[in-house]
Structures are given as C-alpha cells and as structure tokens.
Amino acid sequence: MNLAGKLAVAAVLGAACTGAQPLAAKDNPAAVAQVLELSKQAIALRSVRGEGNETPQVAALFRNALLAGGWADSDIEIVPVGDTAYLIATWAGSDPSLGPIVISAHMDVVEAKPEDWERDPFTPVVENGYLYGRGASDTKFEAVQAMVSVIELRNQGYKPKRSIVIAYSGDEETTMITAKIIAERLRNAKIVLNVDGASGTLDEQTGKPAYWSWQGAEKTYGDFKLEVTNPGGHSSTPRDENAIAQLGAALARIGAYRFTPELNDITRDYFSKAADFESDPLLAAAMRAFAKDPADKAAIAVLRGNPATIGKIGTTCVPTMVEGGHALNALPQRATGYVNCRIFPGHSKAEIIAELSGVADEPALTIAEINPEYVVEADASPYDQAFVDAATRAVRAAFGDVPVIASQASGASDSMWYRALGVPSYGASGTFTKDSDEYSHGLNERVPIGNIARSLSYYRTLLTELAAK
Numbered sequence: 001m002n003l004a005g006k007l008a009v010a011a012v013l014g015a016a017c018t019g020a021q022p023l024a025a026k027d028n029p030a031a032v033a034q035v036l037e038l039s040k041q042a043i044a045l046r047s048v049r050g051e052g053n054e055t056p057q058v059a060a061l062f063r064n065a066l067l068a069g070g071w072a073d074s075d076i077e078i079v080p081v082g083d084t085a086y087l088i089a090t091w092a093g094s095d096p097s098l099g100p101i102v103i104s105a106h107m108d109v110v111e112a113k114p115e116d117w118e119r120d121p122f123t124p125v126v127e128n129g130y131l132y133g134r135g136a137s138d139t140k141f142e143a144v145q146a147m148v149s150v151i152e153l154r155n156q157g158y159k160p161k162r163s164i165v166i167a168y169s170g171d172e173e174t175t176m177i178t179a180k181i182i183a184e185r186l187r188n189a190k191i192v193l194n195v196d197g198a199s200g201t202l203d204e205q206t207g208k209p210a211y212w213s214w215q216g217a218e219k220t221y222g223d224f225k226l227e228v229t230n231p232g233g234h235s236s237t238p239r240d241e242n243a244i245a246q247l248g249a250a251l252a253r254i255g256a257y258r259f260t261p262e263l264n265d266i267t268r269d270y271f272s273k274a275a276d277f278e279s280d281p282l283l284a285a286a287m288r289a290f291a292k293d294p295a296d297k298a299a300i301a302v303l304r305g306n307p308a309t310i311g312k313i314g315t316t317c318v319p320t321m322v323e324g325g326h327a328l329n330a331l332p333q334r335a336t337g338y339v340n341c342r343i344f345p346g347h348s349k350a351e352i353i354a355e356l357s358g359v360a361d362e363p364a365l366t367i368a369e370i371n372p373e374y375v376v377e378a379d380a381s382p383y384d385q386a387f388v389d390a391a392t393r394a395v396r397a398a399f400g401d402v403p404v405i406a407s408q409a410s411g412a413s414d415s416m417w418y419r420a421l422g423v424p425s426y427g428a429s430g431t432f433t434k435d436s437d438e439y440s441h442g443l444n445e446r447v448p449i450g451n452i453a454r455s456l457s458y459y460r461t462l463l464t465e466l467a468a469k
Helices: 003-016 029-043 055-068 140-155 177-185 243-256 265-277 281-292 297-304 349-360 385-399 415-420 452-466
Strands: 076-081 084-091 101-106 125-127 130-132 164-169 191-194 200-202 209-218 220-229 316-324 334-343 365-369 404-409 425-427 446-448
Touching: 029 055, 029 130, 029 140, 029 452, 055 076, 055 084, 055 140, 055 164, 076 177, 084 177, 101 140, 101 177, 101 415, 140 164, 140 452, 164 177, 177 415, 191 415, 191 452, 209 265, 209 385, 209 415, 220 243, 220 349, 243 316, 243 334, 243 349, 243 365, 265 281, 265 404, 281 297, 334 349, 349 365, 385 404, 385 452, 415 425
Parallel strands: 101 164, 101 191, 191 425, 209 404
Antiparallel strands: 076 084, 084 164, 125 130, 130 446, 200 209, 209 425, 220 334, 220 365, 316 334
C-alpha cells in the first residue's frame, strides 16, 4: 500500500472510531493501516481444514511481515502438520534464562459457505466501521494486531529482557493438534497471552468501552457416546428391553439433570463485578448473591433460567444427537445418543462419565468419550495479581478508566494445552466489541476497526511491562 493509501485508511479508521480518545503522540498511523491491510490479506486466504487449506499461506504472510519488521529468517519457524501448519517467531530477550512471554492465537477458521452470506466470507469488506469476513473476529484480525504491536515495539528500539514469542496454531477450530505441539515446545514460558477473541465490551448505545475482561479459565470440552444394544427381533413380539426406549429414558434423565453449582476465584470475581453492568435488577441481584454463596437456591434458579449465565455456574451436559434402529418392523438392536459436556475446571472427564452413568440409571448403557486426544483437562490459571495489575494499567492507559473483570470461558481454546502443563495462560486481547456484534462462527462475521490505535497501545504497554522482569 502506498503512502496515499495508508493515509486514506487512517482517515477512514479515525472517522469510524466512535467515542475514541485522541491518539497519543506515539500512535503510528502506518501501523494502524498495516493492521487493516494484513487482516484483509489473511481473511482472503481460505484457512479451512481439508482440501485446499490455506493456513500455511497465512503463516507465510505473517512471516513476511515479521521479516520486514526486523526478524531474522532463523528466528521464524513455519512447521507443516498434515494439511495445516503452525508458526513460532522469537524475539530474543537479553536474558535467555528467563521464561518467555508467549502471544497465542490461531490462523485457521471454521468453514463458511458463500451462498449463505450477504458478502463472500473470504473477500474482506470494510463497511460502516467494520471489517467483514471469516476470521475477522475469530481470530485473524486480533492475531495481526498483536503481531503488529510487537513489530512496533521492535521498530521503536525497545529491548525486552524476556523473549517475546509469537506462537500461532493452525487447527484450533478442529483437532487442536498444533496447539498441543506448540505448548509442549514452550512449556518453559513465564506467561501466555491468548488473544483469541475480544476481551473488551462496548456499550450498546454509545459505542464507548464499558468494561474489559481477562479470561483465566475455561471449561473442559467433552463429547460422549451413549449406547444400548439388544438382540432385537420381530416387532410383533415386543420385549421389555428395547434399546431405543432404554436410551431415550436415560437421555431424558440426563437432560433434566443439573450439576452442583460452584465457584472459583475467576468466576467469583466475574459475578461480583459483572453484576454492575447487568440491566436486569433480578439477574444482577442473583449474580451478587451467588458470588457470596454458591448454594443460594433462589440465585441459582435465576441464573439457570438465563442462557447467558447457566453455563457459568457449573458443569453442563446436554443430549445433542440420537440414532437407532435398523428397520420399521424390527425391534432395535442398537440405539446411540451423544451428549456434549462443558466441564467446570477441577473435574476430570472420568468423574463426569461416572456421574452421567449414575444419572442415566440404565445397566445396559455404555458411555465412552469421543476423540479424547483433541482436548485435555486443565485447571484454572492462578489469579496472578501481578498480571491483573499490568493488564489493568495497559487497558486504562489505552481506553480510559474502564472496569476490569475476570472471566471463565465455556468453550475450549489453545490455552488448555498450556494450562495442562502448568503454564499460566490468560485471554487478554486488545479488541472491544458490542455483544450484539458477536458473529464468530456465524454468518457475516465482523469486527469494529475504530479502536486499532488504542489496541496497539494496549499491547505495547502490556508487553513492555511483562517482558521487562
């Protein structure tokens, strides 16, 4: 992009920045333009698992940007794994004995069918202050923002004491194998900053930053196959044992079951602080009450009745698929059901299987996990006050005096592989979005682009502090 183009992009971004503060002296319009241009180039690459997977090309795009930013060829690895690849780029610190600061993200995206979209998902479009395209919010844009912030630091002459490692996986949306490999290679890391997804929330009416949340834990993902088998026979001679009926009764009991609500340090912080931003007084009161006493029955009833909070108060397991029988006029020989669980940190999958078995109360039922190699159980990262303080200072220096709240994710991310190895990993991205703009994995995925300069400032401040000691 020529200078005129960069200035034009900078002007567009400035106009799109609803409620933005004036840019600080160190803000770099060229870096803002680079974020948008690299994001568009990355979105245009169809990094979807399977034939024609262009994740390696995304890695090559990022490699070229880092080479132009001062990295040596020997400092960057692109490692093929099946049809995908992962990238590790190291900016060596002055003290190699210290564990590095790792920036984690992923380069792959979920499938998107052009015929379902208003705009082609792999043709990036900027409209009305948003960047549209598959990967805009999950998570090519944020991966680029974090990378450009590191390039900026290097160009400004900053010299880190700890190494800063950019580690981007290539299959987070599917098997997560590359993230496991990366985590094992970087198990000496001091801290991992996972920038997958937005951490900040914009006010729905004003568009200004409302609060920022760091993610310190996530529930363990688990898919389980439940099966009942019978000898079968002619439908004209029914028997008491019927695989479909037995499975159906077991799934009904599981569907009605509620696991014991619980808290950890992360969710207690979330419920006590996020209640201040809840417009429903009843829900806000329930959040505060639950933070004080996770056995409060009235609070539990309210939180379970709200789709936004039911998954935050404990393990959830829901039946998702069923199949069975082999003929319309025959007793079923086999009936199979599938249950998806999101397991609260601190509980093993074996423990949940045992609990499901007890709830199902069907001796003929077997339960087995599907694809256990794709997920791992991991405890919450510690509530690290030094990290929280550093992140709070960085957020407020860039976005103003916004509240900072801990959070726990209901789904899995690459962080689980680090946490399983005892490496603290925190969701800590620099993007703010409205809840109503959350289209990750969905149609017309988009991300607001009005705060790129402030997001880059956030990353520079946070990385400077974390890498200095």
